[in-house]
Every structure is written in structure tokens, then in C-alpha cells.
Amino acid sequence: MKRLVMKFGGTSVATTDKIKQVCQLILRQKEQYDDLVVVVSAMGKTTDKLLAMAYEVSTRPVAREVDVLLSSGELISASLLALHLNDLGCSAESFTGFQAGFRTSGSHRKSKIEDLNPTLIETALKRGEIAVVAGFQGMNKDGDITTLGRGGSDTSAVALAAKLGAKCEIYTDVDGIYSVDPRIRPQAKKIDRINYEEVVEMAHQGARVIEARSVELAAKYQVPLYIALNTGEVEGTYVANFTEQTGERKMEDFKLTNVSAIENILLVSIQGLPNLSFESSKCFTELAAAGVNVDILNQVILDRDNSAFSFTSDMDSKPEIIEVLDRMKLEYTYVENLNKVSIIGSAMRNQVGVAAKAFNVFIEQNIPFYMVSTSDISISYVVKAEDKNTIINALADAFGL
Structure with missing residues (x-):
């Protein structure tokens, strides 16, 4: 059974028009896969705006309430996307992080995934639906909503892919990983294939395409990653364990990456x-x-x-x-x-x-x-x-x- 988790960042779902555009890509991928899960971030700068609002009404916002507030951003994205998919004739259902089975631990605003039990997601997939999940969030043992911090939606997507035995595609406003930031070096080369450990190091050293924690999770559970432009029209970058032995990186084995x-x-x-x-x-x-x-x-x-x-x-x-x-x-x-x-x-x-x-x-x-x-x-x-x-x-x- 072919399964895919697609993740769309804030710039990809920043407006209702952009949500409609990514739905077209989702429908194209639905034709290629038996089961499809979509994970979304909040629209555009919604998270920053919500955080600013918290400080407008409170000089010292309580972390628990801030997490409840911030989690609403992803819920808006997920429900709007599911609404439009249904309007296009494709059955879809949105889920909060808790409904998707994310159990978290640690501090508010920077919690970690303790466990994941995607029973409701599996049920939706069996019905032939697309499951649209609000990323960046879960629920702790006390029943409180918590958020996963920086890179949380990417991490949500990778965790779901690992649990569901799926590939993971992360769509953003850039068309893959480059050897150098193209804003600094316009002639920078796009990297077709790259190892997990190199992407983790790049993320730790300043590259902003994807957060290190999500790639570390992908490496731990051997989840194949694909990072691409949110239109799906340009080939992106594949992230996995490519070695000389597999024949997939032989020509590049003795080159630096980034x-x-x-x-x-x-x-x-x-x-x-x-x-x-x-x-x-x-x-x-x-x-x-x-x-x-x-x-x-x-x-x-x-x-x-x-x-x-x-x-x-x-x-x-x-x-x-x-x-x-x-x-x-x-x-x-x-x-x-x-x-x-x-x-x-x-x-x-x-x-x-x-x-x-x-x-x-x-x-x-x-x-x-x-x-x-x-x-x-x-x-x-x-x-x-x-x-x-x-x-x-x-x-x-x-x-x-």
C-alpha cells in the first residue's frame, strides 16, 4: 500500500487562493497514492500575529493559554483546506493534533512528541478520505494543548509518516536544497540527493529550508523526505541515506555539499x-x-x-x-x-x-x-x-x- 504525508508551510497556505492552489497538487498526488495525509502550518504570519495579540492583552501571558491561542492558527488552515477539498469532490476531514494522536511532554511552547497513536487517521484513510492534520501541536498527560516549538509542523509530518509507514513530502516557497543560499549566490546549485546527516548539519549551521529536529526524526525512523516548491512543478531535493554502495551518490561521493x-x-x-x-x-x-x-x-x-x-x-x-x-x-x-x-x-x-x-x-x-x-x-x-x-x-x- 502506497502512503504519503504531504506538509505545507505557512507561505504555502498564506491565503485562501494559495490554499486552493495546493489543493490541486494534493489531488494530483491522490491519484498516485492509496492513502494521503496532509499536515499544515498556520496561514502566513498568523502565529506571530496571535503571539502579538497575547501581549496586547497580557503583560505576562500564561504559557498554557498562549499554546491554546497559537494552536488555533493550524486549525484554521486545516479546516479551510479540508473544506475546499470537499468542495472539489474529494472527501477530506480535518484533525487537531490531539485527534491525530499526538501525545506530548515537556514545556509549553517547546514540547516534544512523547507518543503518537493515529487511530482516527487510520479510520479516515480506510474510508478513503484525505486526513488533514493541524501540525505543531498535541496534548500532554494533563489534557493541556501544547505546541512543539520551532519546526513543529515539519516534525508532526515526519512523525506521522514514520508511524504510518509513509513517505514525507515537505512543500515550501523554495524548490529544494541548494549548495549556497541563492540570495547570496544566484548561481548556487540545487542538490538533487543529500544524506540526512548533511541536512541536519546544514540546519544547525544556518540553512533555513527545514529544521534539524524533523530531519533527525526522519533519519531515526528512515523516513524518505522530499523537499520541493509548493506548486509541485519543479523537481525538488530527496533526503535519505544515499551511499556509494547503493550507486545513488557515487559521482558526488568526494564533493562537499553546502x-x-x-x-x-x-x-x-x-x-x-x-x-x-x-x-x-x-x-x-x-x-x-x-x-x-x-x-x-x-x-x-x-x-x-x-x-x-x-x-x-x-x-x-x-x-x-x-x-x-x-x-x-x-x-x-x-x-x-x-x-x-x-x-x-x-x-x-x-x-x-x-x-x-x-x-x-x-x-x-x-x-x-x-x-x-x-x-x-x-x-x-x-x-x-x-x-x-x-x-x-x-x-x-x-x-x-
């Missing part, structure tokens, strides 16, 4: 912390307790007794970082509004000389970097904001992206 960037980086340098001291440990424990995410961390041993630490975080965490360091009476400096540029590709495991080649690009462009970090499939450089586009294009040229 150059991505994250803006608004804060670089903090702390001087004179004792080596292997409780004070060093306490510093980063206090930062974590304040909700600060430390990304890149470097230590330089100054002498037998003292070290200097440098780390990066996002600019939004600056007040919390300063409060912790001042409270601990530490000596520090910081540089604001930097960018992190990353080159990404599973080919790094087998290819020698990637770091050297990238280093030469920085030299040729006369662009310094503040910090560098590496992972199994990426190398990241912290640079000035004004150098971001230049170095991205230069790296893309050097690595054929």
Missing part, C-alpha cells in the same frame, strides 16, 4: 581562569543555568597555572552572559555581530586537504577569522559580518558549489 552561515554571533574571551579549576567549571555551569547556549569553545593555556577561554553564542544571550561574568568578577572582552560560515559535506570523512584548501581561500581573500571549529562533516569559521558574502562565494568557487 556552505551555510549564521548571523548575529557574539564572541566572548575570558582571561586568567585557573587551569582545571572549580571556577572554570562554575563559569560554564552558570552560563548553562542562565539558558546560554555555548557553541564554539576554545581554551588556550597561558602558563602552568592559567588559561584563557573563548566561546561563541548568539547575540540574544548577551545580557545573560554579561550578568554571569560580572557576578563572578571575571575579566572578559567581547566582539559583537559576527557571522559563522560553515562548509559541510560527508565527503570530509574520506577527503584529505579540505581544511588546507579552505585556509588558502581565506588567505587569498585577505579575510581573517576569529575562531575555527570542526566536526565529522563540517568546518566552521567565525568572521566579520561584512566578510560573510565574500568568503561564502569564494569558498563556493573553490569547492565547486
Whole structure:
């Protein structure tokens, strides 16, 4: 039995006219599959508008009530889409996240899927209906509606695909995944096939096509993903485990995949912390307790007794970082509004000389970097904001992206 889960983001269902357009794509896919489930986000900027309204009526909105409010956005999209499908003669039924079987845990606004029991969805599919599900939401053990946070609708779609044994197609306002953001590099190449781990790394390093958590879930349950333009008229990008052994990526096996960037980086340098001291440990424990995410961390041993630490975080965490360091009476400096540029590709495991080649690009462009970090499939450089586009294009040229 061929099953498909289709997910449409906010831009794809931003107006009733756009909802009518995506219904045509849904009908075309219905001809190809036995069972079809559609997951939708809220229309356009509805979530942002609803959140703003919450603050118009409350100075400190209660998280539970905010989740109830925000969840209504997806319900509107789902019901409108189901209404139009029925108008087109295609039987469809909309479902809340709870009705679809999503059981959640964790905090409001950023809960996680604890379990999924799509009994009502299965029943609708057996009746030959298209099930239209409100993404981004579920219900916790206390019977409260919760929302899944950033990327929640993508995660809802992947979870349903995993449970139903279906493929998952994610439709958005871009026609796939590119080697570089086309707004920075118009000649960037669209990637036909890419591995889960590369997309996860891209998402963590600034690419905005899909959230990392949904791809991590797809990789865990081996759900084939397809990311494409919401018109369905242009071939998109397939995400799975493509290997040389399968013959599906042999020609690209020793190529890098992507150059991505994250803006608004804060670089903090702390001087004179004792080596292997409780004070060093306490510093980063206090930062974590304040909700600060430390990304890149470097230590330089100054002498037998003292070290200097440098780390990066996002600019939004600056007040919390300063409060912790001042409270601990530490000596520090910081540089604001930097960018992190990353080159990404599973080919790094087998290819020698990637770091050297990238280093030469920085030299040729006369662009310094503040910090560098590496992972199994990426190398990241912290640079000035004004150098971001230049170095991205230069790296893309050097690595054929």
C-alpha cells in the first residue's frame, strides 16, 4: 500500500487562493497514492500575529493559554483546506493534533512528541478520505494543548509518516536544497540527493529550508523526505541515506555539499581562569543555568597555572552572559555581530586537504577569522559580518558549489 504525508508551510497556505492552489497538487498526488495525509502550518504570519495579540492583552501571558491561542492558527488552515477539498469532490476531514494522536511532554511552547497513536487517521484513510492534520501541536498527560516549538509542523509530518509507514513530502516557497543560499549566490546549485546527516548539519549551521529536529526524526525512523516548491512543478531535493554502495551518490561521493552561515554571533574571551579549576567549571555551569547556549569553545593555556577561554553564542544571550561574568568578577572582552560560515559535506570523512584548501581561500581573500571549529562533516569559521558574502562565494568557487 502506497502512503504519503504531504506538509505545507505557512507561505504555502498564506491565503485562501494559495490554499486552493495546493489543493490541486494534493489531488494530483491522490491519484498516485492509496492513502494521503496532509499536515499544515498556520496561514502566513498568523502565529506571530496571535503571539502579538497575547501581549496586547497580557503583560505576562500564561504559557498554557498562549499554546491554546497559537494552536488555533493550524486549525484554521486545516479546516479551510479540508473544506475546499470537499468542495472539489474529494472527501477530506480535518484533525487537531490531539485527534491525530499526538501525545506530548515537556514545556509549553517547546514540547516534544512523547507518543503518537493515529487511530482516527487510520479510520479516515480506510474510508478513503484525505486526513488533514493541524501540525505543531498535541496534548500532554494533563489534557493541556501544547505546541512543539520551532519546526513543529515539519516534525508532526515526519512523525506521522514514520508511524504510518509513509513517505514525507515537505512543500515550501523554495524548490529544494541548494549548495549556497541563492540570495547570496544566484548561481548556487540545487542538490538533487543529500544524506540526512548533511541536512541536519546544514540546519544547525544556518540553512533555513527545514529544521534539524524533523530531519533527525526522519533519519531515526528512515523516513524518505522530499523537499520541493509548493506548486509541485519543479523537481525538488530527496533526503535519505544515499551511499556509494547503493550507486545513488557515487559521482558526488568526494564533493562537499553546502556552505551555510549564521548571523548575529557574539564572541566572548575570558582571561586568567585557573587551569582545571572549580571556577572554570562554575563559569560554564552558570552560563548553562542562565539558558546560554555555548557553541564554539576554545581554551588556550597561558602558563602552568592559567588559561584563557573563548566561546561563541548568539547575540540574544548577551545580557545573560554579561550578568554571569560580572557576578563572578571575571575579566572578559567581547566582539559583537559576527557571522559563522560553515562548509559541510560527508565527503570530509574520506577527503584529505579540505581544511588546507579552505585556509588558502581565506588567505587569498585577505579575510581573517576569529575562531575555527570542526566536526565529522563540517568546518566552521567565525568572521566579520561584512566578510560573510565574500568568503561564502569564494569558498563556493573553490569547492565547486
